[in-house]
Amino acid sequence: MAKSIDVELLNVQKKFGSNVVVDNFNLQVEKGECVSFLGPSGCGKTTTLNMIAGFLEPDQGDLLIKGKRMNGVPSNKRDLGMVFQTYSLFPHMTVAENVGYGLKLRKVAKAEIAERVGKVLELVKLPHVADRYPKQLSGGQRQRIAIARALVTEPSLLLLDEPLSNLDAKLREELRDELKRLQQEIGVTTIFVTHDQEEALYLSSRIVVLDHGKVEQIGTPWEIYNRPASEFVHTFIGKSNRMQGVVEQVQGDTLVLKTASGFTLQAPSRERRFSIGEPVSIYVRPEKIHLQTADARAESNNEMQGRVKLTSFLGAYTECEVEVGHDVLTFRIETAEQEASLAAGQTVNLNWKSEDVFVFSGQVKE
Ligand code: ATP
Numbered sequence: 001m002a003k004s005i006d007v008e009l010l011n012v013q014k015k016f017g018s019n020v021v022v023d024n025f026n027l028q029v030e031k032g033e034c035v036s037f038l039g040p041s042g043c044g045k046t047t048t049l050n051m052i053a054g055f056l057e058p059d060q061g062d063l064l065i066k067g068k069r070m071n072g073v074p075s076n077k078r079d080l081g082m083v084f085q086t087y088s089l090f091p092h093m094t095v096a097e098n099v100g101y102g103l104k105l106r107k108v109a110k111a112e113i114a115e116r117v118g119k120v121l122e123l124v125k126l127p128h129v130a131d132r133y134p135k136q137l138s139g140g141q142r143q144r145i146a147i148a149r150a151l152v153t154e155p156s157l158l159l160l161d162e163p164l165s166n167l168d169a170k171l172r173e174e175l176r177d178e179l180k181r182l183q184q185e186i187g188v189t190t191i192f193v194t195h196d197q198e199e200a201l202y203l204s205s206r207i208v209v210l211d212h213g214k215v216e217q218i219g220t221p222w223e224i225y226n227r228p229a230s231e232f233v234h235t236f237i238g239k240s241n242r243m244q245g246v247v248e249q250v251q252g253d254t255l256v257l258k259t260a261s262g263f264t265l266q267a268p269s270r271e272r273r274f275s276i277g278e279p280v281s282i283y284v285r286p287e288k289i290h291l292q293t294a295d296a297r298a299e300s301n302n303e304m305q306g307r308v309k310l311t312s313f314l315g316a317y318t319e320c321e322v323e324v325g326h327d328v329l330t331f332r333i334e335t336a337e338q339e340a341s342l343a344a345g346q347t348v349n350l351n352w353k354s355e356d357v358f359v360f361s362g363q364v365k366e
Contacts, residue, residue: 004031006189012061014047021047023213034183034190036200039210045193053159054078081150085162089134095145096130102153120148140171158190197237209233231360240283241329247278261325265302267357281360288356289331292349303351308342
């Protein structure tokens with residue numbers, strides 16, 4: 001069956017003066033998907049969302065919603081629900097009035113408004129606050145109401161701009177779970193702007209990673225994490241240890257590398273071209289590094305010896321920094337496995353599989 005595309009961006013570009021802040025943006029969002037725009041501050045996430053919302057016009061390119069060209073169509077004719085970072089509820093209206101406002105504008109009958117507001121408040125699990133005013137709600141409750149208000153018109157597209165970033169850590173996590181449940185329950189096509197990679201991994205069916213107005217990669221959370229298209233994507237998503245080195249040999253798809261600290265490593269080339277003597281940045285994630293044991297040794301072909309610098313107990317695991325020549329590698333020990341078994345100054349052998357190493361051309365200047 002043909003895929004149903006709810007949102008399409010075709011070569012969309014936006015400039016402010018001579019500054020190109022969104023460049024050649026191409027994307028298709030399928031019906032029911034939750035797609036995140038992820039990237040550092042200033043990369044163009046909000047500008048892109050604002051073009052989809054109709055608050056800004058692209059300078060070039062086309063924007064389609066449900067197959068219809070939307071360039072020049074006002075925001076209120078785009079059938080959208082929107083939630084922003086700030087709660088943006090009307091302070092002089094009750095929760096029920098706030099949530100029902102969009103329906104009132106559409107001249108829906110009073111009885112139907114009451115019914116639909118009741119339903120959507122049930123959906124966000126806040127039916128008991130209908131008669132309160134926004135100032136009588138907590139931050140988390142206000143944001144749930146903002147979500148209810150965005151959903152009450154049953155929009156074909158839900159746009160969320162950092163809706164969790166004003167909440168404290170615990171509430172943020174709670175509302176994140178709630179958003180995922182809601183999005184899946186209703187199946188509304190959603191575009192979510194965030195600079196928080198964990199939030200993007202958690203909520204999205206696909207992630208668009210942006211840097212300086214350019215799309216670096218579009219992929220599922222798994223693809224973004226495990227098959228990063230660039231050094232930027234690899235380092236923006238999750239923690240990673242970086243070592244500098246050079247390519248010593250290219251053997252088919254396998255690279256033999258020499259780190260600046262003098263260790264020899266192997267790594268897959270991942271279809272990138274490298275030449276002998278080329279300076280490279282070498283990455284391995286903390287969770288892929290293991291303390292040397294007889295078992296681990298059997299399947300790992302990258303080994304290094306170093307001295308423990310620091311250990312930090314973090315509940316589920318202990319994070320450990322090890323000095324390996326000029327480099328410091330961070331790795332994790334499952335707490336249940338070995339309680340406080342490493343001491344600063346101790347010599348340890350670390351290993352990891354070559355397939356867990358990522359290599360990118362060039363070296364980053366310190
Ligand atoms: P943040 O996470 O900080 O909100 P963002 O990725 O959403 O960042 P945008 O708000 O889209 O980034 O901004 C992209 C770039 O465009 C930034 O360099 C910003 O300074 C610039 N910019 C945004 N709006 C305007 C404007 N109205 N006039 C001029 N420059 C703007």
